[in-house]
Amino acid sequence: MTRWNTSHIPDQTGRSAVVTGANSGLGYATARELARHGARVLLACRDEARGRAALDRLRSEVPTAEAEFRRLDLADLSSVRDFAATLDDFDGDRLDLLINNAGVMALPYRTTADGFEMQFGTNHLGHFALTGLLLPKLLATPGARVVTVSSMLHALADLDHTDLNSARSYRRWVAYGRSKSANLLFVHELTRRLAAAGSQVVAAAAHPGYASTNLMTAGVRMEGRTSAERLVDLGTRLIAQSPEGGALGILCAATAPHMRPDSFIGPRNGLRGAPVQSFRAPWTKKDASGERLWAASEELTGVRYDFSRSAPAL
Numbered sequence: 001m002t003r004w005n006t007s008h009i010p011d012q013t014g015r016s017a018v019v020t021g022a023n024s025g026l027g028y029a030t031a032r033e034l035a036r037h038g039a040r041v042l043l044a045c046r047d048e049a050r051g052r053a054a055l056d057r058l059r060s061e062v063p064t065a066e067a068e069f070r071r072l073d074l075a076d077l078s079s080v081r082d083f084a085a086t087l088d089d090f091d092g093d094r095l096d097l098l099i100n101n102a103g104v105m106a107l108p109y110r111t112t113a114d115g116f117e118m119q120f121g122t123n124h125l126g127h128f129a130l131t132g133l134l135l136p137k138l139l140a141t142p143g144a145r146v147v148t149v150s151s152m153l154h155a156l157a158d159l160d161h162t163d164l165n166s167a168r169s170y171r172r173w174v175a176y177g178r179s180k181s182a183n184l185l186f187v188h189e190l191t192r193r194l195a196a197a198g199s200q201v202v203a204a205a206a207h208p209g210y211a212s213t214n215l216m217t218a219g220v221r222m223e224g225r226t227s228a229e230r231l232v233d234l235g236t237r238l239i240a241q242s243p244e245g246g247a248l249g250i251l252c253a254a255t256a257p258h259m260r261p262d263s264f265i266g267p268r269n270g271l272r273g274a275p276v277q278s279f280r281a282p283w284t285k286k287d288a289s290g291e292r293l294w295a296a297s298e299e300l301t302g303v304r305y306d307f308s309r310s311a312p313a314l
Contacts, residue, residue: 008256020044029247071083093141098131158281188287206265249275
């Protein structure tokens with residue numbers, strides 16, 4: 001059996017893609033490969049200097065790339081709304097790919113600009129709002145896909161629907177696991193709602209396994225724990241695969257023909273290797289839990305999804 005790799009990406013000429021967190025790591029590797037295969041790519045990043053540096057790097061590595069940068073801070077819903085409002089001049093009414101990649105991991109307790117726990121607010125609520133605001137473009141585009149990046153560490157914790165913001169107690173890895181479970185529940189519920197609306201848009205999820213990115217050391221660095229940062233860095237260098245390897249699951253979910261809705265794509269052995277369908281905890285496919293999270297997310301973000309516009313079938 002041939003293992004899926006970037007040579008299997010179909011020609012993306014004429015297609016457009018928004019990739020969040022594209023200034024480094026998985027997001028950059030994903031954006032670069034989509035551009036290399038002909039897609040028009042928008043790098044959506046929180047830090048303008050890093051985003052523009054990534055754009056320059058991408059253009060140097062892929063001289064034929066059609067790419068641009070725009071600022072997006074998923075931890076600030078006003079930034080999400082501003083970003084979505086400026087997208088009318090990006091490939092007109094169409095959007096072929098939305099890659100919900102950006103995220104934070106195992107941070108000390110922090111809150112977003114809107115007062116949400118940072119991991120839940122950034123990893124889930126920011127992308128929930130962004131997807132809803134860009135939904136009209138996706139619905140209008142035949143063959144459109146939404147790929148949301150989760151993690152095998154979603155298995156650390158199911159959601160606590162009575163304490164989504166970890167207000168009663170905060171354990172960083174539990175909060176991270178819950179945010180990644182929320183990503184998968186979001187994809188599951190979005191799939192159900194798209195199907196009910198008769199839409200051809202495919203919602204899928206992916207994970208990178210254990211990939212070497214700056215996400216791994218961000219939390220301990222914020223606390224000034226130098227020895228812990230060195231230990232994590234050593235383990236990452238010894239075990240982790242490259243960002244390019246980690247991005248394979250995302251790229252497969254985004255471009256492989258006949259991708260099944262609600263798929264979860266990641267490395268063959270869970271940590272590294274060619275992308276395949278991955279294990280997911282049973283709580284991430286519970287309809288009632290998905291509906292409950294959806295209702296809470298609409299209430300918290302103020303974004304209501306409108307499925308009334310549907311693109312023609314391919």
